[in-house]
Amino acid sequence: MTEVTLTKKDFTSDQEVKWCPGCGDYSILSTVQSYLPELGVPRENVVFISGIGCSSRFPYYLDTYGMHSIHGRAPTIASGLAISRPDLSIFVITGDGDSLSIGGNHLIHALRRNVNIKILLFNNRIYGLTKGQYSPTSEQGKVTKSTPLGSLDTPFNPVSLAIGAEASFVARSIDSDRKHLTEVLRAASAHKGSALIEIYQNCPIFNDGAFDTVKDNETKDGALLKMVHGEPIKSATHGLVHAGSSLKLVELGSVAESELVVHDVHNPDPSYAFALSRFSNSKLDHVPVGIFRDVERAEYGSQVNGQISDIIAAQGAGDLETLLTSGDTWDVA
Amino acid sequence: MGKPVVSLDQVTIRFAGDSGDGMQLTGDRFTMDTASLGNDLSTLPNYPAEIRAPQGTFAGVSSFQLHFADHLIQTPGDAPDILVAMNPAALMANIKDLPRGATIIVDQDEFTTRNLSKVGYEANPLEDGSLDSYKVHAVGLTSLTVAALSGLSLSRKEAERSKNMFALGLLSWMYHRPTEATESFLKAKFGKKPEILAANLLAYKTGWNYGETTEDFAVSYEIAPAKMPAGKYRNISGNTALAHGLIAASQLSGLKLFLGSYPITPASDILHELSKHKKFGVITFQAEDEIAAIGAALGAAYGGALGITATSGPGLALKGETIGLGVMLELPLIIIDVQRGGPSTGLPTKTEQADLLQAMYGRNGESPVVVLAPSTPSDCFAIALEAARIATTYRVPVMILSDGYIANGSEPWKIPSMSELPDLHVEFAKTQEDFLPYLRDTKTLARPWAIPGTKGLEHRIGGVEKADKTGAISYDPMNHDLMVRARAAKVAGVEIPELTVDDPKGDADVLLLGWGSTFGPIAAAVESLRANGENIAQAHLRYINPFPKNLGKVLERTQR
Ligand SMILES: Cc1ncc(C[n+]2csc(CCOP(=O)(O)OP(=O)(O)O)c2C)c(N)n1
Ligand code: SF4
Ligand SMILES: [Mg+2]
Numbered sequence: 001m002t003e004v005t006l007t008k009k010d011f012t013s014d015q016e017v018k019w020c021p022g023c024g025d026y027s028i029l030s031t032v033q034s035y036l037p038e039l040g041v042p043r044e045n046v047v048f049i050s051g052i053g054c055s056s057r058f059p060y061y062l063d064t065y066g067m068h069s070i071h072g073r074a075p076t077i078a079s080g081l082a083i084s085r086p087d088l089s090i091f092v093i094t095g096d097g098d099s100l101s102i103g104g105n106h107l108i109h110a111l112r113r114n115v116n117i118k119i120l121l122f123n124n125r126i127y128g129l130t131k132g133q134y135s136p137t138s139e140q141g142k143v144t145k146s147t148p149l150g151s152l153d154t155p156f157n158p159v160s161l162a163i164g165a166e167a168s169f170v171a172r173s174i175d176s177d178r179k180h181l182t183e184v185l186r187a188a189s190a191h192k193g194s195a196l197i198e199i200y201q202n203c204p205i206f207n208d209g210a211f212d213t214v215k216d217n218e219t220k221d222g223a224l225l226k227m228v229h230g231e232p233i234k235s236a237t238h239g240l241v242h243a244g245s246s247l248k249l250v251e252l253g254s255v256a257e258s259e260l261v262v263h264d265v266h267n268p269d270p271s272y273a274f275a276l277s278r279f280s281n282s283k284l285d286h287v288p289v290g291i292f293r294d295v296e297r298a299e300y301g302s303q304v305n306g307q308i309s310d311i312i313a314a315q316g317a318g319d320l321e322t323l324l325t326s327g328d329t330w331d332v333a
Numbered sequence: 334m335g336k337p338v339v340s341l342d343q344v345t346i347r348f349a350g351d352s353g354d355g356m357q358l359t360g361d362r363f364t365m366d367t368a369s370l371g372n373d374l375s376t377l378p379n380y381p382a383e384i385r386a387p388q389g390t391f392a393g394v395s396s397f398q399l400h401f402a403d404h405l406i407q408t409p410g411d412a413p414d415i416l417v418a419m420n421p422a423a424l425m426a427n428i429k430d431l432p433r434g435a436t437i438i439v440d441q442d443e444f445t446t447r448n449l450s451k452v453g454y455e456a457n458p459l460e461d462g463s464l465d466s467y468k469v470h471a472v473g474l475t476s477l478t479v480a481a482l483s484g485l486s487l488s489r490k491e492a493e494r495s496k497n498m499f500a501l502g503l504l505s506w507m508y509h510r511p512t513e514a515t516e517s518f519l520k521a522k523f524g525k526k527p528e529i530l531a532a533n534l535l536a537y538k539t540g541w542n543y544g545e546t547t548e549d550f551a552v553s554y555e556i557a558p559a560k561m562p563a564g565k566y567r568n569i570s571g572n573t574a575l576a577h578g579l580i581a582a583s584q585l586s587g588l589k590l591f592l593g594s595y596p597i598t599p600a601s602d603i604l605h606e607l608s609k610h611k612k613f614g615v616i617t618f619q620a621e622d623e624i625a626a627i628g629a630a631l632g633a634a635y636g637g638a639l640g641i642t643a644t645s646g647p648g649l650a651l652k653g654e655t656i657g658l659g660v661m662l663e664l665p666l667i668i669i670d671v672q673r674g675g676p677s678t679g680l681p682t683k684t685e686q687a688d689l690l691q692a693m694y695g696r697n698g699e700s701p702v703v704v705l706a707p708s709t710p711s712d713c714f715a716i717a718l719e720a721a722r723i724a725t726t727y728r729v730p731v732m733i734l735s736d737g738y739i740a741n742g743s744e745p746w747k748i749p750s751m752s753e754l755p756d757l758h759v760e761f762a763k764t765q766e767d768f769l770p771y772l773r774d775t776k777t778l779a780r781p782w783a784i785p786g787t788k789g790l791e792h793r794i795g796g797v798e799k800a801d802k803t804g805a806i807s808y809d810p811m812n813h814d815l816m817v818r819a820r821a822a823k824v825a826g827v828e829i830p831e832l833t834v835d836d837p838k839g840d841a842d843v844l845l846l847g848w849g850s851t852f853g854p855i856a857a858a859v860e861s862l863r864a865n866g867e868n869i870a871q872a873h874l875r876y877i878n879p880f881p882k883n884l885g886k887v888l889e890r891t892q893r
Contacts, residue, residue, distance in 0.1 A: 015805070043788075060806070066792075067795055070658050073655065076624065078632060080632030080633040080636075081785070083618065084616060084632075085637070105621055105625070304616060305616075318580075320580070320751065321751050325567070325748055329748070332565075
């Protein structure tokens with residue numbers, strides 16, 4: 001077989017992209033299309049499965065196998081596919097409503113099982129497709145069509161939720177930061193098991209500017225706490241230090257550089273990653289970005305298939321005639 | 334043996350006791366020994382929804398009914414000829430089903446003032462004459478068992494637990510059941526606990542000997558083997574037959590079996606049974622809910638597996654949206670609904686055939702699926718093969734409507750030989766230029782099954798309406814109309830056998846038409862009407878959607 005080098009163009013379908021002008025989904029799409037050749041997997045072995053929402057139209061624009069399924073259920077379909085077809089590279093595309101409202105149950109269970117699927121959660125903190133109702137990640141007090149007096153619900157922090165659900169890989173990136181998102185995608189692909197990547201995504205129509213503090217040149221350096229494995233966690237102005245069993249935000253200069261927490265993505269203790277996740281509040285004045293957690297844990301599909309191959313190795317493959325004639329049988333002449 | 338033997342042509346026995354008394358096991362064993370004797374038989378377990386209702390109460394009564402005969406029979410029987418009641422609650426719960434003259438065997442040790450008052454007996458029915466029109470055998474099942482086991486180092490409580498084996502031994506003597514199979518069953522079950530094994534074997538033997546020696550039991554009974562077609566037989570329940578049929582379908586098609594399921598009575602045993610057979614490459618996935626269960630099955634089907642989900646009515650309600658997606662994606666999918674009483678939680682452990690309309694229409698939009706209904710426990714095997722044939726040939730969701738009566742009931746099944754089984758071989762779409770994911774086969778109207786991993790066939794599918802042939806998103810009303818009709822035509826055109834009519838004289842003026850588990854009761858009714866000289870025909874639908882093509886003709890033939 002001759003090695004063919006694939007390009008971004010090979011992963012781009014002929015479908016016209018139909019998001020609103022300026023939508024953050026465009027840049028995510030472009031980054032993913034550019035990244036896929038590097039994945040090193042033949043196009044036919046790549047599958048994108050999405051739910052319902054603006055973001056979930058994503059699979060149509062990629063020339064791979066793809067399924068635009070139903071609201072919230074993509075992780076279930078992807079799990080069945082991943083368990084029965086371990087040869088495939090499977091991505092789930094989902095929105096904050098899709099994955100955290102209607103599909104919340106499936107998200108946490110896929111993560112705890114550690115099924116080999118990479119979940120890209122496009123968090124625009126709003127229901128885009130249904131024209132702008134508040135979502136489970138909208139900040140409290142959000143005024144939308146369905147909450148004219150402001151929303152009352154306490155929002156989810158998707159990263160905290162994923163860590164609570166025993167996720168083995170959790171990261172956060174930003175739609176417009178192509179380089180950073182590519183790095184995170186690379187690490188997620190190398191990880192065995194499920195990966196959740198929260199991507200802050202701007203919806204210029206219904207929630208414009210939701211992530212401006214982490215995107216605008218004037219504010220972003222102070223707001224982004226960059227997490228790089230083996231390096232101190234800090235922004236331009238602040239850093240993190242240990243405080244008992246937790247972490248504390250301090251101004252740079254108020255402590256010695258050597259006091260700052262040196263990031264360890266492989267820290268087996270989930271409370272470390274959880275403590276990190278708590279710094280991203282609704283106001284987004286200090287937001288950790290990068291990989292929170294990347295630990296090794298048995299992947300579900302290979303365990304399922306391992307049980308099967310073990311029993312076949314021990315007892316031989318099943319024989320239908322033996323099965324049907326098993327138990328108490330008798331002959332009638 | 335010195336006692337007289339009476340020949341009978343059929344008997345219905347009901348074992349009833351507390352849910353902790355092991356009545357299901359006792360019934361199962363008696364069934365197996367009866368099957369191996371060659372009687373035709375039919376069984377019906379009946380157990381409470383509570384796992385452990387308070388001991389000795391009405392709510393905790395569990396029973397097992399077995400009908401066996403020297404001829405072919407259709408149902409587990411209506412009125413028992415003999416009731417084994419392990420306590421007052423069991424007697425009270427079952428006496429109303431017993432015809433006068435029936436035999437009752439009770440454990441008299443359990444008829445204490447305390448136990449009697451628990452269920453509201455003001456006087457002891459064994460003494461107050463209220464059972465005078467029955468043949469009552471008051472046996473100290475508990476005390477006799479405990480006395481027999483006194484040589485073993487067991488506590489009284491442990492010894493008492495073997496009283497069901499004493500009862501089984503006694504009944505086995507009464508009806509001349511062979512003992513070898515039950516003895517080897519007990520050895521396999523309790524092999525690792527020698528004391529418990531010894532207790533069960535001893536109680537079983539003592540029960541047998543009690544019948545043989547005590548004067549209370551004057552006669553024993555013989556039921557000759559039924560004349561059944563030659564072949565190898567086993568006794569099988571509906572859920573086991575479905576599970577084994579699905580494994581057979583997987584082997585015959587070469588497709589990996591993937592079951593996604595969420596536990597629910599009375600469907601869970603399908604999950605349990607399939608989970609035992611991993612060496613057939615079977616994947617069982619206990620999902621977080623019914624929606625995930627069917628989602629995973631659909632995902633596996635997309636990847637080229639035989640995708641199956643099994644549930645009961647409330648679970649089917651949750652699966653509706655995903656079944657609709659299966660209709661739109663035109664992928665093979667098998668959905669099993671083991672019906673139970675509804676609505677809502679309804680009657681989890683009781684049977685009902687009330688999900689027909691949900692199966693047919695319980696989805697948004699025009700969303701036809703194939704609906705099949707097994708008619709007896711053993712028919713579930715054949716129905717599973719049919720569901721797989723239709724789902725994979727036509728790329729369509731197929732619903733199987735079983736129910737609690739079929740699922741837990743059992744009957745002898747003539748095991749098919751390997752050469753009788755159908756070829757279910759499936760072709761996936763192969764690499765080709767200008768692939769059209771929704772180009773239909775002219776005969777079956779099925780679209781190609783193009784699984785991920787096939788080079789050159791990369792394509793996108795989804796729940797949004799598809800353009801004819803290309804499968805691209807389409808909002809065109811004319812295309813929608815075309816696709817709605819195509820999906821309907823595909824289901825309507827599924828090839829199925831004609832409906833056969835049982836009409837011995839060929840000119841019956843009344844036809845009894847049924848579907849699903851009513852087969853046995855209807856057949857039994859038809860038999861008895863014919864015995865009374867009525868000219869009556871029977872037909873039974875196993876295919877609910879589409880109907881057999883000759884159904885209209887069949888209905889026109891008779892007046893009523
Ligand atoms: C069962 C069901 N309920 C409701 C909807 C309507 N619906 C479609 S998308 C959506 C929310 C989408 O929000 P999100 O997941 O955040 O995606 P976004 O559009 O913001 O990318 C809703 C409520 C649906 N399609 N299906
Ligand atoms: S509504 Fe918002 S999220 Fe949806 S496409 Fe438009 S900009 Fe993007
Ligand atoms: Mg959203």
